[in-house]
Amino acid sequence: MSNQEGWGQHPSDKEEEEDEEDERDEEPKVCQVCGDRATGYHFNAMTCEGCKGFFRRAMKRPVKFSCPFQNACVITKSNRRQCQACRLRKCKEIGMLKELIMSDEAVEKRRRLIRVKRTQQEPVLLTPQQEDVIQELLEAQRRTFDITFSCFKRFRPIDRSIAPMHQYLNAPDESSTHPWSRSGSDCNQRDTSLPSSSSSSSSQEGEKSDERRGQERTFSTLPHIADLTTYMIQHIIDFAKILPSFRQLSIEDQISLLKGATFEVCQIRFNMLFNEKTGIWECGPLTYCMDDAARAGFQRHLLDPLMKFHYTLRNLQLHESEYVLMQAISLFSPDRPGVTQHSEIDRHQEMLALTLKTYIDTKRTSSERHLLYPKIMACLTEMRTMNEEYTKQVLQIQDIQPDVSPLILEVVRKDT
Template identity: 55%
Template sequence: MSNNAADTHTVKEVDTKQTEEDEEGKEVDDEEPRECGVCGDVAKGYHFNALTCEGCKGFFRRAIKRSVQLHCPFLNKCIITKNNRRSCQACRFRKCQAIGMRQEMVMSEKEVLERRSRINKKKMHNAKTQLSSQQEEIIQELLCSHRSTFDFAFSRFTGFRPIDRDILTNSEHSPAHPSTNCPTKTCSSAGKSSADPTESLHACSSSNSIFSDCDNHKGDGNNRVYTALPHMADLTTYMIQDIIRFSKSLRDFRSLSMEDQISLLKGATFEIMLIRFNMVFNSTTDKWECGHITYCIHDVVRAGFQLSLIEPIYKFHHTLRKLDLQEEEYAIIQAMSLFSPDRPGVQQHSVIDRVHENLALTLKTWIDCKRTDPNKHLLFPKVIACFTELRTMAEEYSKQILQIQDIHPNTITPLIMEVVSKNSSCDF
């Protein structure tokens, strides 16, 4: 076998130690001489602690693993060059040691196999966590639909009935211009938001707090807690209209029967609305910053909702904001909520379930690919846990809306009633 053939063979041998355990293990700078310290051939980098070519790297590795002792047929003074380096293995090995190549840096066969196994597993994992072209298309469609149907500045929210906050506060804001501030009376001391989102709610449960009105308005004719109801009904209707537009802009949704479209919308609208409101929730101030209008939890109370809904909503928004979701992730979880195959009245269960599974896998793959924080593996299960909370809150919301409708039948808009009604014959 020629020297060149032998060199080609050695290049193919994997020097696994160089990548993980070489003391230096680095490529040679382009401006440095690339000369092997053993034979003078072109050096590719530091191998086993010395600057060598690929041929001498492989030779040293094989020589270490041999049980036969090498002997020089001459006087142990052979000059090793690129052309004669195969002539005397003993002198070549001695030269390797002389330039600093270290025996303890060569991996055993077992270590080589283990490392190759790790490399293969990593390659397979990376291959699995790459977004497919189909998943990229899904994300782009959802992102485009979300951006075209969610107005962060709420600039299209016009012609609404004003919110009256004066009845529970001495605020000087005009009812004709919904306030960007909530009452100066806050639940936490010194005007600061509590570190624990539940603390301020518990503090508000005292008899002299406006939260005490939450459980006192059933059929008692007390209109004080309904001062914000007309405005909040208009805001909810505006949000529902955008959510319907979002849903109908998705190909998978349009492909379903009208009956299933209605069933999915009736089940998911309130959940998607909460997800969208979370995007404008400021967890520091405990306020929803909807363009030129800012809402606080007191406004939900003034709309007539009870603590059994208000407290979970408050906790939910703090929990979800802590996840620091990206816009793509918000778009995906809205679609996951929409395509829930277990909604009442759904007929095409398998079709919707397949869409939901694809969305869940897309979200998980996105997190694996795009997130860099060390705890990213916890994000997906935390998001999934939020869906359980959303489902519970949606049921309570429908219940309370129907109760409020009984007391103020002319305030809740027809579109809201279509969403919460059990009759699925309505047409959005």
């Protein structure tokens, strides 16, 4: 019924029906109160939606109606609002019962049950557009990320002859329960062991050696790590340029997004190669441990949370589709420095996040998807904080030993 009737149909009236007629005849049913088209049995009588709503509200109101005429008004569809007293009397005469009206609490409970039932009955499915987005990202990933590292050939050899200056994660406490406190011990057995300190003389000699290294400020693995990082950055740029949604942005915004996301996308890709049992990154024939980053000059206040991040993310056991969606969400971050097309990038990131959530709901079992989406988003947030520290440490390392490539410097210097 029209809202102009005031006391007419309420939007939720259909959810409050106490009884529905099981058999539906082809002939239209008539409201026994006003003669309008009936929609079923409501409160024990065949009525229309308008009279059903009128009776329910009238029974809940303390006001008593009075007829301005002789309490004998004939109620019709056109005049049913003119005399509420006679309309209510007619409702009672045809058998409508106050006892069948549900309380507000019962109505709300029933509505919740209906919503839950509808959700259970309607399975979540990826839309064709979301499927296309995932396939587009997977194709870009496979074209720009070779997990065998067969194309990584022109690099300076890695030098593990010097122990990390701050002894990162070596000689672990056997009683430690944290997996990341034991990582890196198998990366290169002959190199990762610290010099013996069985005697006081050898200990003093080792301390002097450490002091000399500190004065020389030699980061032995920096040339190789710089080459590896440059190689990864080049392929991340290629990944972004394959995506039509990225190419549609202005060149300035493309640069800003890449500068902001490169470290994060690089870590997401490296996580796909991380062996959480050994703490080793297995890049085809090459293997790396966190001590290699320490030998390159990176400090513990970056490496400790970074190692914990890799264990946390890897233990989520993500699908390849979830990994590439993570990369895309990181890439399309509207709050990167220098970004101008905020609204457009924000809409695209929201679409990617929804696609990730839908993928998890669709492809994962109920036990697998428990809190998986918020855990992934928490990992992305954690990387944002490490991103700033990474930039700071790269610039400090370059000041000490200028082996950082121009491409890396261009990426970390986000204000240029």
